[in-house]
Amino acid sequence: MKHVQREALQRFTDRGFDDVTVEEIADAAEVSAMSVYRWFGTKEALVIWDEFDPPILASVTERLTQGHPPLAAVRGALVALLDEVYDRERDLALARTQLIHREPALLAAATANGRALRDALTPVFAAHGQMTATRARVAATIATALLETAVDAWQREDGQRPLAELITESFAAIKGLS
Incomplete structure (x- = not known):
């Protein structure tokens, strides 16, 4: 989960929270978007967790x-x-x-x-x-x-x-x- 969060933080910091999709984060972390949602539940939780x-x-x-x-x-x-x-x-x-x-x-x-x-x-x-x-x-x-x-x-x-x-x-x- 930590590696997914790192990918998310990098993208959110570079481009802004609203301009990054969970699917992009999943691709970068080499996991499925479904896994990201299963682990975190929401896009906000990618950062808060x-x-x-x-x-x-x-x-x-x-x-x-x-x-x-x-x-x-x-x-x-x-x-x-x-x-x-x-x-x-x-x-x-x-x-x-x-x-x-x-x-x-x-x-x-x-x-x-x-x-x-x-x-x-x-x-x-x-x-x-x-x-x-x-x-x-x-x-x-x-x-x-x-x-x-x-x-x-x-x-x-x-x-x-x-x-x-x-x-x-x-x-x-x-x-x-x-």
Whole structure:
């Protein structure tokens, strides 16, 4: 799936999201268009898809089990994952993120993806944090907003600072706000 995404990102970056068809991407990746749709579902998902959410949720769950507060668990999980993944795939991730922020359809899909992460975090927080459903949803909403803030800063700064540093900075910025 990664090679299909790379082909898609290259074409979207060169020619624009609206000017590239799934069929062209499939041809370039030497797979069928049907396979692309089966793997990704939509053209937007070719850009939005990543493998990060399952390991983030697993790491958050582990950290909550160890007694970390919800936001600290998310921050720790993100920083640990990003130190590993973004060192290996920084350029691809930055190109992907910048494309998402340039294209309204992709930004809408990314926003929906962020909501899905929030919705996945909420029951994890509720189950491990001995908190009400409302408090768990608020914590999950804050966590995903802080992630979104860091990712937006990272792409605006053209990746000059490590994303893990921006995540740490975003999570620290809420201290004393309430």
